[in-house]
Amino acid sequence: MANSTTTFQSDKAFQTLTISKDLIGNGHFDLNTDLANQQSDKIIVQGEDSGNFTLGIQDSGNEPQAANGKVTLVETQTGQAQFSLKDRDYVDAGAYRYRLSQDGTNWILSNRAGETNTQPDPVSEPEPQVEQPVAETPVEETVSPVVVTPVIPAIVETIPDDIPTEQPAMKALSEKSNALVSLRQAQGLLISQNLQGVHQRLGELKTDKNSNVWVKNVNGRHKAKSQAVSADSRSSGFEMDYHNLQIGADRAVSENVRLGGFVGSSRADVDFNGEYGKGKLRSQAVGLYATFANADGWYVDNVVKYERLTSQASEKRKYHAVSLSNEIGKRMIFGQNWTLTPQAQLAYHTIAGKDDEKRLNLFTARTGFRLAKGFEFANGWVVQPYAEVNGIAERSNNAKVRVNQYLFDVPESKGRLQAALGLNAGNGSHRIGIEVVQTHGNQVRQLLAAIVNYRYQW
Numbered sequence: 449m450a451n452s453t454t455t456f457q458s459d460k461a462f463q464t465l466t467i468s469k470d471l472i473g474n475g476h477f478d479l480n481t482d483l484a485n486q487q488s489d490k491i492i493v494q495g496e497d498s499g500n501f502t503l504g505i506q507d508s509g510n511e512p513q514a515a516n517g518k519v520t521l522v523e524t525q526t527g528q529a530q531f532s533l534k535d536r537d538y539v540d541a542g543a544y545r546y547r548l549s550q551d552g553t554n555w556i557l558s559n560r561a562g563e564t565n566t567q568p569d570p571v572s573e574p575e576p577q578v579e580q581p582v583a584e585t586p587v588e589e590t591v592s593p594v595v596v597t598p599v600i601p602a603i604v605e606t607i608p609d610d611i612p613t614e615q616p617a618m619k620a621l622s623e624k625s626n627a628l629v630s631l632r633q634a635q636g637l638l639i640s641q642n643l644q645g646v647h648q649r650l651g652e653l654k655t656d657k658n659s660n661v662w663v664k665n666v667n668g669r670h671k672a673k674s675q676a677v678s679a680d681s682r683s684s685g686f687e688m689d690y691h692n693l694q695i696g697a698d699r700a701v702s703e704n705v706r707l708g709g710f711v712g713s714s715r716a717d718v719d720f721n722g723e724y725g726k727g728k729l730r731s732q733a734v735g736l737y738a739t740f741a742n743a744d745g746w747y748v749d750n751v752v753k754y755e756r757l758t759s760q761a762s763e764k765r766k767y768h769a770v771s772l773s774n775e776i777g778k779r780m781i782f783g784q785n786w787t788l789t790p791q792a793q794l795a796y797h798t799i800a801g802k803d804d805e806k807r808l809n810l811f812t813a814r815t816g817f818r819l820a821k822g823f824e825f826a827n828g829w830v831v832q833p834y835a836e837v838n839g840i841a842e843r844s845n846n847a848k849v850r851v852n853q854y855l856f857d858v859p860e861s862k863g864r865l866q867a868a869l870g871l872n873a874g875n876g877s878h879r880i881g882i883e884v885v886q887t888h889g890n891q892v893r894q895l896l897a898a899i900v901n902y903r904y905q906w
Contacts (some may be wrong), residue, residue: 449472449473449499452475454478462490465492467495469495471498474500476504479503479505481539483507484510491523495525496528497525498529502533507539521555523553527550536723543852545559545622545623546558559620619680621682623724623761624761626720630672630718630727631727633859634688637861638690638714638757639753639755644814657700659699660699660904660905661696661697662903663696664902666694667690667897668897669689670690672861673892675891676857677857683859684722685720686718686720686721687721694711696710696711705739709734712734715728726761727761732755733754734754735754735771745779748774750774751771755769756768770797773795774794776791776793787822789818806845810842812840814866815838816866817837819835821833821834829873830873834872835869836870837867839864842860842863844858862890864888881899882901883899884896884898
């Protein structure tokens, strides 16, 4: 062959190409496979073989039922020719990922990482060694009888050598399986982040004006680590760049109570790392909030938010999501315009499921404080730099996704520590603010988020 291509038709039964003479040179073969039933097109070389060849694989996508299922794609006599997959070195079949490898003089497609480990032979414990009692020789002389104390056999304990524990081999997830579990985790991060932006704006809302119109823009990046999603497989982890815009308005209905509403739009680009490609999230939100604040500095924020999520990797999916949240805090004023605001938040998020996805329920708790210092200038500007620290804990309902007969856990973001630096400034009816945020956790980090907001009040 010389840079030629041979294609097996996909609309017919599996076929075998028998080359009775030599296979020499280079070229490409397009084959069809069904790993679920361990069937495929096949190339048999009866003569000599040498050169470099590529294979294009079109698999049925069905789930292999047998453990370590494999198919033989090429049979040769000498194994001198080299074969590789074109474009990428794997094939996704159902829930897992399969790769091409050489088996003697043949080339097979298999989930190499999924092969069963050979367990070590059990180590037999040696028999305990027992010292025999020493027999007493009778004494002929007539003397007072001597009481002989029997010798208790000494048992020598032996400690068996440690038996190495074999860890199950980790199977590589298919692109579909990895996208399902990773995008599900990313959805939870996105709707939680969107709610946090609302609360941050409400926490600033301590004014004697009757009405407010506000806009807030958030841009940031999350990075999630690879996590176990089953006993023998892990997700790839991901990086998520997200952008959120919220617009809202509220009005005082009494001296201490404000009612308002908002709309929002979000988008996130998710990179699954390595060979797993990318995904997208889109969100449109609408929400209502009520804020209570009294003269002693206490405030309570209650938010209800509905979001319509669109998730896309290999396919597009749409979800309904609802968030409920309550935050309580107290703004304490000290001398020289110093303020300290301890705060705590409890939130519940739920995202609808699909036939192969269980409903995802998230419970989030956040507690921390904000320390601020105000400066007043003669030209009417009031500037307030601040620092904020929060601890965040998150738990889910052990949500799962299913790919064929396999169930995979949706990774949890778990606990993390958040730190922020910001600046609020105002003059007359106008208020502006900027903030930068970083979040660190064992499973998820927010590398950096930048928040810009504007408020007009009258």
